[in-house]
Amino acid sequence: xxxxxxxxxxxxxxxxxxxxxxxxxxxxxxxxxxxxxxxxxxxxxxxxxxxxxxxxxxxxxxxxxxxxxxxxxxxxxxxxxxxxxxxxxxxxxxxxxxxxxxxxxxxxxxxxxxxxxxxxxxxxxxxxxxxxxxxxxxxxxxxxxxxxxxxxxxxxxxxxxxxxxxxxxxxxxxxxxxxxxxxxxxxxxxxxxxxxxxxxxxxxxxxxxxxxxxxxxxxxxxxxxxxxxxxxxxxxxxxxxxxxxxxxxxxxxxxxxxxxxxxxxxxxxxxxxxxxxxxxxxxxxxxxxxx
Numbered sequence: 001x002x003x004x005x006x007x008x009x010x011x012x013x014x015x016x017x018x019x020x021x022x023x024x025x026x027x028x029x030x031x032x033x034x035x036x037x038x039x040x041x042x043x044x045x046x047x048x049x050x051x052x053x054x055x056x057x058x059x060x061x062x063x064x065x066x067x068x069x070x071x072x073x074x075x076x077x078x079x080x081x082x083x084x085x086x087x088x089x090x091x092x093x094x095x096x097x098x099x100x101x102x103x104x105x106x107x108x109x110x111x112x113x114x115x116x117x118x119x120x121x122x123x124x125x126x127x128x129x130x131x132x133x134x135x136x137x138x139x140x141x142x143x144x145x146x147x148x149x150x151x152x153x154x155x156x157x158x159x160x161x162x163x164x165x166x167x168x169x170x171x172x173x174x175x176x177x178x179x180x181x182x183x184x185x186x187x188x189x190x191x192x193x194x195x196x197x198x199x200x201x202x203x204x205x206x207x208x209x210x211x212x213x214x215x216x217x218x219x220x221x222x223x224x225x226x227x228x229x230x231x232x233x234x235x236x237x238x239x240x241x242x243x244x245x246x247x248x249x250x251x252x253x254x255x256x257x258x259x260x261x262x263x264x265x266x267x268x269x270x271x272x273x274x275x276x277x278x279x280x281x282x283x284x285x286x287x288x289x290x291x
Contacts, residue, residue: 031112065089
């Protein structure tokens with residue numbers, strides 16, 4: 001029997017976890033895992049639980065949203081213990097990138113059949129991330145997001161809240177240093193995986209194991225331009241926009257202005273600028289259902 005822990009966020013996915021946890025544990029045990037549940041109690045708790053579980057387990061499963069998955073990955077980073085993703089959040093972007101079914105019980109059964117493989121990890125300052133790091137309206141929204149609204153309404157919660165906030169956002173330029181060259185944009189996202197907000201692709205290229213990051217910059221300065229950007233994201237047409245650029249990068253330094261917000265995988269980074277975003281030297285082992 002392989003040893004495993006299931007770390008889960010009881011408040012993610014509109015608090016539906018308790019009804020699925022028994023099925024997940026049953027599926028893992030039937031697939032050869034001696035699995036035990038570990039609930040999180042506060043923000044950052046999953047990092048502690050994962051770090052402790054890495055000492056004596058083969059796999060640590062993260063059952064929750066992308067924030068919970070990032071915390072578990074942070075706790076596992078630097079160890080040989082693998083991450084298993086069981087989708088239970090609002091958008092489940094990491095699960096989409098890893099080819100994992102949205103049904104967490106079905107995902108548990110599927111992951112019992114695969115072996116760990118290395119995946120890339122990004123670093124924003126000292127903070128690991130799997131999806132991406134960004135500065136601009138998205139980070140501004142995350143810093144002000146009402147978690148109760150998201151818990152009750154799911155993805156509709158942040159969308160509704162953004163409709164009220166976007167009129168107060170000034171789209172000020174963000175100072176960047178990209179591979180040593182100075183530039184600016186009104187929005188910048190450094191992507192480790194191409195998907196965002198669900199199955200929508202921010203960049204055309206890029207994979208979770210290709211050994212590089214992709215930078216997407218937005219240069220629009222109005223609410224109308226940003227709304228149009230969101231529509232083109234959902235239509236898969238970002239690459240056609242004249243106010244959007246994307247390219248592979250080695251290092252991006254988010255330099256200013258002072259007070260600009262930065263987020264990684266949906267969580268706000270409180271460290272002061274400048275912040276350096278780069279690919280971590282060491283990879284993370286993970287259970288990936290599809291290449």
